[in-house]
Amino acid sequence: MSAEAVGRHMPAVITLADLAAMTSADTHGRRYETSPEGVLSVVPPPDSQHAVIATRLTLWFGLAGWPADQLMQAAGVRIPGPDGDGGRIPDLTVWSRAQPDAVWLDVTDLILVIEIMSRGSESIDQVAKVAEYAAAGIPQYWTVARDVAQTVTLYRLGAAGxxxxxxxxxxxxxLQTSPADHV
Known part of the structure; x- marks a missing residue:
């Protein structure tokens, strides 16, 4: 199918409900996200190394006593913006309390977002999402690079926002430290 044919069937404005429908209709495991400005991103399904990194981090939090209902992999997060809400699906989120059953969760209780970079997602993870998550007031943002060391960069929201x-x-x-040392 050509881009022109797809474009004819796309709505002029993609809502969070549209994203949820696109994700549930996709049989290939892709994630559909939008920035608050309405920029659509189609993210390929994670590979096995990506899944292992997410699982290791989840277990690290869990073994340190973090409640399971405050840790979520691939949860939809509503990113507020001046012209409307965007929707992102971080690889791992850490919450201050359990969240309601919803497709798109508000950032109110979100204390940490972790993105595991994949080929092709580096610019979105290191530029676009950094600005969006900071503007949303999320206190911490971590990225995990796919280099040999799987370098984790920990960011904290500063006084300047x-x-x-x-x-x-x-x-x-x-993973040899305690989450309490960082969160």
């Missing part, structure tokens, strides 16, 4: 790099370390080092 932008993220500041707090630490950078290999994933193996991070």
């Amino acid at each position: 932008a993220y500041e790099e707090a630490a950078k370390m290999p994933l193996a080092w991070l």
Whole structure:
């Protein structure tokens, strides 16, 4: 199908309900996200290394006593914007309390978003999402690079409302510490 044919069937404005419908209709496991400005991103399904990294981080939080109902992989997050809401699906989210059953969760209780970079997602994860998550007031944002060390970069929201790099370390080092040292 050509881009022109797809374009004829796309709505002029993509809502969060549209994203949810697109995701549920997709048989290939892709994630559909939009920025608050309405920029659509289609993210391929994660590979096995991506899944292992997400699982290791989830277990790290869980083994340290973080409640399972406050840890979510691939949960939809509503990103407020001046012209409307965007929707992102981070790889891992950490919440201050359990969340209601919803497709798109508000950022109110969100304390940490973790994105595991995949080929092709680096610019979105390191530029667009950094600005969006900071503007939404999410206190912490971490990225995990897919380099040999699986470098984790920890960002904290600064007084000026932008993220500041707090630490950078290999994933193996991070997993030898306690989440309480970082969150």
